[in-house]
Amino acid sequence: MCSWNRIKCGCREVLSGLVDLIYPRGCEVCGKSLVQSEKYLCTACLADFPFADRNFIVGENVLEQFDFSCRPEQLFTLFYYDKYSDYKNLVHLVKYHGYRELGVWLGRMLGEQMKSDFRADCIVPIPLHRKREKQRGFNQALEIARGINEILHVELLENVVERVRNNVSQTGKNAAERLKNVENIFHLTRPEKIRGRHVLLVDDVITTGATIGACLRALSVAEDVRFSLACVARTI
Ligand SMILES: [Zn+2]
Structure with a gap:
């Protein structure tokens, strides 16, 4: 220097x-x-960080809930989201308190965990509805995806799928109501960008998987697409 x-x-x-x-x-x-x-x-x-158990990173049980035709091959999760643990603050700060850079930081940590067995060749963050994104100022899934991609260096695709409906909260809904609530909320706008590719879909937290499932179904319209899934936290 x-x-x-x-x-x-x-x-x-x-x-x-x-x-x-x-x-x-x-x-x-x-x-x-x-x-x-x-x-x-x-x-x-940092030393006590509740990393998701390595053995559960390829989380077959979680993945079984998704339609067979668009079921992700791999699931990568950084940590377990436990409402009684203060580590949940990390997700809340990004989602509700504007800690944009923390989203990138968590994405980098997740990318480090993934790099030995990651197979996808492009990354798609789950989009927010444009009204919600305007209120928040950013899409947290995109910030996490940026962090992941700083480590994995594949193509980050930002405008492949659009959220056309701003669905209401899933809280308090049963399984059938949750599915109905997310029906057709995503629309694939650029099928040619993902056709024949292996997409890593990125979200902040996986809870019931209903929203992620809806996005996977929309993306699968492109045909001949393989999927993997990465989320910063997984509820337990
Ligand atoms: Zn501390």
């Missing part, structure tokens, strides 16, 4: 140290102050 760059790096470190002093950053899980080298999580919370 040339001396000018070294000076710039040094200045940046001093500045970020000063910012930490004035506005101390806290761990998003336990609240403890972070040191300069830590980001989002303290070292202890």
